[in-house]
Amino acid sequence: MNDPASALPPARPCPICGKAVETAAKHKPFCSPRCATLDLGKWLKGDYAIPAVEPPDDFDPEAEDGEGEGRGEGRGER
Ligand SMILES: [Zn+2]
Numbered sequence: 642m643n644d645p646a647s648a649l650p651p652a653r654p655c656p657i658c659g660k661a662v663e664t665a666a667k668h669k670p671f672c673s674p675r676c677a678t679l680d681l682g683k684w685l686k687g688d689y690a691i692p693a694v695e696p697p698d699d700f701d702p703e704a705e706d707g708e709g710e711g712r713g714e715g716r717g718e719r
Contacts, residue, residue: 656680 657676671677
């Protein structure tokens with residue numbers, strides 16, 4: 642019952658293909674270099690796919706700031 646192999650954590654499924662990954666696998670947490678490359682590609686693709694968040698055309702930072710101040714004063718007077 643003192644088998645060193647049984648002391649190792651259970652194999653986890655490869656996040657790419659779902660295959661069980663051997664605890665001694667070189668490309669953990671992936672089952673193979675191919676899956677490691679696929680994961681890297683996914684990250685790069687996702688990075689480029691993120692749409693740029695742009696403010697609307699009528700967005701004016703200064704106007705918003707003034708509006709905030711005005712609201713505060715209005716409440717104080719009331
Ligand atoms: Zn895999």
